[in-house]
Amino acid sequence: MTFINKNIYLDFHCHSVKPRDDKFVIHSLFLHEHQDFIEKENLLYTIGLHPWYADKLSEYETIARLEEIVAKKKIIALGEAGLDKIKGAEWNIQEKIVNIHIEIAAKYNLPLIIHSVRAHNEVIKMRKDSRTENSWVIHLFSGSEEIAHDFIRHGCYLSIGHHVLDKKSRIASYLNKLPIEKIFLETDDFTIDIEDIYAKVAGLYKVDLSFLKQQMIRNLNVLLYG
Numbered sequence: 001m002t003f004i005n006k007n008i009y010l011d012f013h014c015h016s017v018k019p020r021d022d023k024f025v026i027h028s029l030f031l032h033e034h035q036d037f038i039e040k041e042n043l044l045y046t047i048g049l050h051p052w053y054a055d056k057l058s059e060y061e062t063i064a065r066l067e068e069i070v071a072k073k074k075i076i077a078l079g080e081a082g083l084d085k086i087k088g089a090e091w092n093i094q095e096k097i098v099n100i101h102i103e104i105a106a107k108y109n110l111p112l113i114i115h116s117v118r119a120h121n122e123v124i125k126m127r128k129d130s131r132t133e134n135s136w137v138i139h140l141f142s143g144s145e146e147i148a149h150d151f152i153r154h155g156c157y158l159s160i161g162h163h164v165l166d167k168k169s170r171i172a173s174y175l176n177k178l179p180i181e182k183i184f185l186e187t188d189d190f191t192i193d194i195e196d197i198y199a200k201v202a203g204l205y206k207v208d209l210s211f212l213k214q215q216m217i218r219n220l221n222v223l224l225y226g
């Protein structure tokens with residue numbers, strides 16, 4: 001299955017799906033909830049134990065559920081999982097849970113969607129220490145240009161969300177200096193239109209909207225199939 005040549009909006013990371021035919025959505029599910037994988041065209045899934053809920057399942061249960069879902073081939077990536085210094089479970093629990101995701105994603109060569117809030121340096125260190133080669137995607141990234149390049153250098157993609165719509169945001173000021181092959185665009189759980197993000201990002205990179213749409217699908221193909 002490849003998605004090349006589709007002139008469609010890819011929303012790389014989204015928690016609630018409003019069915020639309022002109023959008024390709026990667027729906028991010030929470031492992032501690034029992035959510036359905038509804039088979040539908042233009043809909044793919046990732047699942048992970050989010051750091052806000054990292055204490056909702058034991059380590060054993062986290063591993064068992066992830067292994068079962070991976071075996072059923074219902075997901076295209078693991079996550080979101082990660083580290084959050086503002087909100088969520090105790091730090092050591094967050095670390096244990098994200099490390100489980102890192103190991104399982106590497107074992108099955110699946111991409112890993114990372115939630116990182118005030119934890120970019122720790123995530124880069126985890127990436128280096130893990131010596132894994134499967135791709136990671138830092139979702140809703142809005143950090144500094146230096147950190148952005150550092151992530152990309154270490155084999156990560158950056159998924160960009162609502163921050164870029166703010167003229168004064170850091171990410172809008174330097175985004176066009178990042179390789180467009182390493183970028184995804186997302187709504188996350190914000191009530192914004194993915195179309196607005198594409199329009200803004202096309203302007204920043206000075207590319208046509210249709211080029212940007214095809215580029216995001218190309219990026220997804222490379223992420224999933226190399």
Ligand SMILES: [Zn+2]
Nearest residue numbers: 028080188189
């Ligand atoms: Zn999310």
